[in-house]
Amino acid sequence: MPVPSRPSAKLSVDPTVTPAVGRAAEAQPADLTWLLNRAAARMRGELDTVARLHGLAGVRDWIVLTALGVEGGRTQLQLGRELGVDKTTLTSLLDRLEDDELVVRRLDPRDRRARIPEVTEAGRRLQTRIAAARDEAEARLLAAFSPDEQRLLRALLTRLADSTAASGPCL
């Protein structure tokens, strides 16, 4: 994950690599990988907290809910691939969600081996609530940025995310 920053070279004369592991952020061009992971971990943690507060077991539950809400009709395997979770993990995730009445496993009418998970009305409502809370949390963390900066950040990250993995897993 994150990496304790290291100067991509340049002005650092020190062969022992750049100092500063976490604190004292320091102005040098901190390693991008580390910066990204740090910021991402923070926001993921925030979202995870929100999800737990709303009764879910973690972020992943919410992601599954969201994915199903965006587009249904996929089998578990397809969904797993899309989300980047192992099929077996998805099984247990869905078990829990189904217990909580947030999703239902319907039989695929065209393939009786396959199950097609669907969000229930309750699941949809919960997903929406959590999304709203997440937006709020994001806004809080972005308070120090001007609208222009926020747009810029989004734009840059979008380009970066797109260029790296066209449609890779997101977990």
Place this chain on the structure above:
Amino acid sequence: MPVPSRPSAKLSVDPTVTPAVGRAAEAQPADLTWLLNRAAARMRGELDTVARLHGLAGVRDWIVLTALGVEGGRTQLQLGRELGVDKTTLTSLLDRLEDDELVVRRLDPRDRRARIPEVTEAGRRLQTRIAAARDEAEARLLAAFSPDEQRLLRALLTRLADSTAASGPCL
């Protein structure tokens, strides 16, 4: 952790954002949490691959190596707190690194309970090699960005990372 927010969404109503009613206004901003996590996961994966290619078990090993290279003299517990890994996990991490002669556990002369891990010369060399490979990988992923954009991205992320967690764990 990210959220499968929608693709370039055009006409699809995005459930991840406020469900409002009709509003088509505003090209809704792709969820920042998802963008960040996606980009971060990609880069972390890249670094992990690099670390494995160089004989390590994963990114974490490299992070430990780096942290020790930056500043030694810390006990395992202190190091664990700094890095955000559980002390027990750090124990096994160090076991492996010590087997590979990349670090050594010295006894703290002032507290015989404590061990002070130190990087060996071999460990230092390996750390440097991997850091160089990482810089290369980063540069590759940033190829589509102009120098100005790269600086801007770094600056924005630095602000975000700083504002979120002053000195939280980095794992």
Place this chain on the structure above:
DNA sequence: ATAAGAACATCCTGGCCCGGACGATATCCG
């Protein structure tokens, strides 16, 4: 000086996740 309590590292146990095997079903091909 000594005894009580805290601190450090390790070991052990439980939980989570992935890879492989299994039963059920679908598809292909003769």
Place this chain on the structure above:
DNA sequence: CGGATATCGTCCGGGCCAGGATGTTCTTAT
């Protein structure tokens, strides 16, 4: 039509990580 092969979902075993218990050592108070 019928058998061989591939696919879907679930179950089982191994590996990894966090939390609790343990042995050793340091610190503090009497």
